[in-house]
Amino acid sequence: MNELIVLFGTESGNAELVADDISAALQEKGTAVRVADMEDYAVDDLGEADMVVLVVSTYGEGDLPDTAAPFHDALVEAKPDLSGVRFAAFGLGDSTYETYNLGVATLRATFTALGATQIGETGYHDADSGLNPSDVAVAWVSTVLAVATPS
Amino acid sequence: MVGTHSSQHVPPPAPAGTAGPTVAVVGSGPSGCYVAQFLAKTWPDSEITVFESLPAPYGLIRYGVAADHQGTKGVVRQFDRLFTRGGIRFAGNVTVGRDIGFARLAASFDVVVLATGLPGDRELDVPRDPRARVVGAGALLRALNGFPHHGLPRTPLGSRVLVVGIGNVALDVLRLLSKDSEAFTGSDIDDELLGQLRPARPAVLDVVARSDASGAKCDAAMLRELIALDGVDIGAPGLGDQDRGPVADLLRTCAVPAREEPGRTRVTFHFGLVPESVTTRDGRTVLTARRRDGGEPVEFVTDSVVTAIGFTHGAAQDDGCPGPDWADDHVYRVGWLSRGPRGTIAENRKHAQRVVRSIVDDFEAGRITAGRPGFAGVADLLACRVVGFRDWQRIEAAEERSARPGRCRRKITDLDRMLALATGAH
Ligand SMILES: Cc1cc2nc3c(=O)[nH]c(=O)nc-3n(C[C@H](O)[C@H](O)[C@H](O)COP(=O)(O)OP(=O)(O)OC[C@H]3O[C@@H](n4cnc5c(N)ncnc54)[C@H](O)[C@@H]3O)c2cc1C
Ligand SMILES: Cc1cc2nc3c(=O)[nH]c(=O)nc-3n(C[C@H](O)[C@H](O)[C@H](O)COP(=O)(O)O)c2cc1C
Numbered sequence: 338m339n340e341l342i343v344l345f346g347t348e349s350g351n352a353e354l355v356a357d358d359i360s361a362a363l364q365e366k367g368t369a370v371r372v373a374d375m376e377d378y379a380v381d382d383l384g385e386a387d388m389v390v391l392v393v394s395t396y397g398e399g400d401l402p403d404t405a406a407p408f409h410d411a412l413v414e415a416k417p418d419l420s421g422v423r424f425a426a427f428g429l430g431d432s433t434y435e436t437y438n439l440g441v442a443t444l445r446a447t448f449t450a451l452g453a454t455q456i457g458e459t460g461y462h463d464a465d466s467g468l469n470p471s472d473v474a475v476a477w478v479s480t481v482l483a484v485a486t487p488s
Numbered sequence: 489m490v491g492t493h494s495s496q497h498v499p500p501p502a503p504a505g506t507a508g509p510t511v512a513v514v515g516s517g518p519s520g521c522y523v524a525q526f527l528a529k530t531w532p533d534s535e536i537t538v539f540e541s542l543p544a545p546y547g548l549i550r551y552g553v554a555a556d557h558q559g560t561k562g563v564v565r566q567f568d569r570l571f572t573r574g575g576i577r578f579a580g581n582v583t584v585g586r587d588i589g590f591a592r593l594a595a596s597f598d599v600v601v602l603a604t605g606l607p608g609d610r611e612l613d614v615p616r617d618p619r620a621r622v623v624g625a626g627a628l629l630r631a632l633n634g635f636p637h638h639g640l641p642r643t644p645l646g647s648r649v650l651v652v653g654i655g656n657v658a659l660d661v662l663r664l665l666s667k668d669s670e671a672f673t674g675s676d677i678d679d680e681l682l683g684q685l686r687p688a689r690p691a692v693l694d695v696v697a698r699s700d701a702s703g704a705k706c707d708a709a710m711l712r713e714l715i716a717l718d719g720v721d722i723g724a725p726g727l728g729d730q731d732r733g734p735v736a737d738l739l740r741t742c743a744v745p746a747r748e749e750p751g752r753t754r755v756t757f758h759f760g761l762v763p764e765s766v767t768t769r770d771g772r773t774v775l776t777a778r779r780r781d782g783g784e785p786v787e788f789v790t791d792s793v794v795t796a797i798g799f800t801h802g803a804a805q806d807d808g809c810p811g812p813d814w815a816d817d818h819v820y821r822v823g824w825l826s827r828g829p830r831g832t833i834a835e836n837r838k839h840a841q842r843v844v845r846s847i848v849d850d851f852e853a854g855r856i857t858a859g860r861p862g863f864a865g866v867a868d869l870l871a872c873r874v875v876g877f878r879d880w881q882r883i884e885a886a887e888e889r890s891a892r893p894g895r896c897r898r899k900i901t902d903l904d905r906m907l908a909l910a911t912g913a914h
Binding site for chain 2 (some may be wrong): 348349350351353354374392396398402419423431434463464465467469471
């Protein structure tokens with residue numbers, strides 16, 4: 338694999354911390370990783386990465402966080418061809434909300450509709466569980482990458 | 489720019505030939521911690537100190553956000569990381585204005601960011617009998633959150649309680665008062681105070697709001713959480729067909745006719761009522777209100793009134809409260825202190841991002857410069873009182889060790905004990 342990009346969308350910063358920790362865990366295994374904020378990322382650049390890891394929380398009534406919404410709108414608007422893109426998706430939510438982790442579901446559906454291929458199962462963190470989101474995410478990403486890079 | 493550097497993940501280098509600026513952040517609530525976080529990413533070479541009055545960090549995340557919302561409190565993991573690995577200094581138990589003068593601080597640091605929040609409850613601006621039992625929501629929630637202060641309410645609120653306001657803080661009050669003790673599993677509620685303030689769930693909780701249901705400021709999710717509690721019956725008399733929005737829709741579907749059942753809590757929402765006075769009668773507290781559209785005054789005879797109508801500065805004579813003279817070209821304000829008592833933790837992150845951007849712009853444009861000594865310039869003053877992050881972690885470890893069954897920690901509410909634990913002299 339060439340480069341892997343971890344894209345995060347956050348409102349209170351938890352997803353950014355998770356993205357940083359996923360990146361650190363992957364770098365330790367020798368993968369080149371770049372972390373980017375969806376807020377600063379042009380959707381046209383998506384084709385450049387070999388693989389994209391999406392890390393995003395949920396706000397409001399199942400909405401994407403503020404920093405991810407423009408990114409998502411741009412995808413819907415520009416409809417880039419993502420058929421060469423492989424992605425994995427991790428959501429941060431809170432199961433006390435009826436709209437548990439809908440944010441990541443929205444993003445995943447859009448990626449898939451634009452032709453991208455999802456690798457592995459969607460990962461979830463539930464803030465109500467008391468678990469550390471980074472622990473959950475790092476464990477998740479290693480199983481996803483086992484799928485992505487069969488040895 | 490703050491935003492783009494993270495996409496490269498390699499922060500821009502500090503200007504050639506200079507060490508980064510020295511930064512003092514006053515207040516360790518979310519706005520102060522986010523500022524420290526963004527600045528540290530932008531200026532990895534800067535020396536950043538976060539001053540905090542209490543030996544414990546994180547402001548209203550620790551002492552405001554309801555004890556049964558641990559998911560929200562989880563944001564502190566980011567900030568823990570700053571202090572344990574990010575090279576940022578926590579200077580707890582230091583009140584700027586009291587333990588160190590503002591002028592001295594401003595002379596010692598290249599950048600000063602004031603993030604002291606708004607600690608006072610806004611008071612109901614109506615004639616009030618001093619014997620009436622009126623409690624501010626902030627004080628009540630701090631008490632239930634194990635805040636180390638003796639002046640907080642401790643005696644029972646009674647079986648009929650009236651809440652003024654219908655924002656998210658009012659909803660926190662309603663939920664915490666009407667939840668069974670067993671339903672606090674996993675929280676860090678102060679069980680002793682909960683038992684004192686609320687030996688039993690109130691039978692009647694009345695909510696008085698100026699706005700109509702369409703104008704209610706609370707999130708629907710918060711209301712849903714209250715409605716879903718066992719043993720709670722909701723009433724919303726006077727809710728009209730013209731009332732729109734998620735709050736009105738929710739209340740319409742869940743309101744049930746009044747019935748008195750022992751052991752249950754009846755929560756009744758009254759909209760469009762403007763409080764006029766708080767008096768006492770036969771030892772009880774009476775709130776009189778008038779419909780916004782006129783008509784006869786309405787009277788609520790209660791055991792106590794909880795006001796949840798916003799927050800303000802501390803007392804004017806409080807030296808730890810930034811006055812107008814706490815200002816200079818290199819002094820910035822962020823969070824509730826700057827924006828007023830509105831907005832979630834996440835909004836403070838956005839605000840911190842903007843403030844950091846203007847600090848960096850000012851520095852790059854030469855409007856502020858580096859060269860002041862930073863913490864070394866104040867260390868002699870504070871040496872014997874600073875509670876550092878490791879010291880705080882000793883307090884935290886003791887809180888976690890002494891958690892009761894079903895609780896995640898048991899907050900230490902005695903300052904002297906906190907300090908003894910901090911110094912390892914317990
Ligand atoms: C009861 C309540 C419940 C809330 N629940 C939620 C929630 O569930 N979710 C959510 O997103 N938001 C919630 N909020 C809003 C959130 O708490 C605020 O948006 C946020 O805390 C404001 O951050 P701040 O950093 O400006 O102030 P604060 O959090 O108040 O932090 C200020 C800090 O400065 C310190 N300080 C003050 N003066 C000095 C001094 N002179 N020297 C040194 N230190 C000083 C204080 O001790 C404090 O630690 C709640 C607010 C309240 C009041
Ligand atoms: C106002 C608010 C609304 C939220 N709405 C939802 C929601 O609808 N569904 C969900 O699963 N989580 C919801 N959450 C929980 C957040 O997704 C969760 O706290 C997450 O850890 C935040 O991550 P972030 O810091 O990266 O934004 C909400 C949180 C807040 C504060």
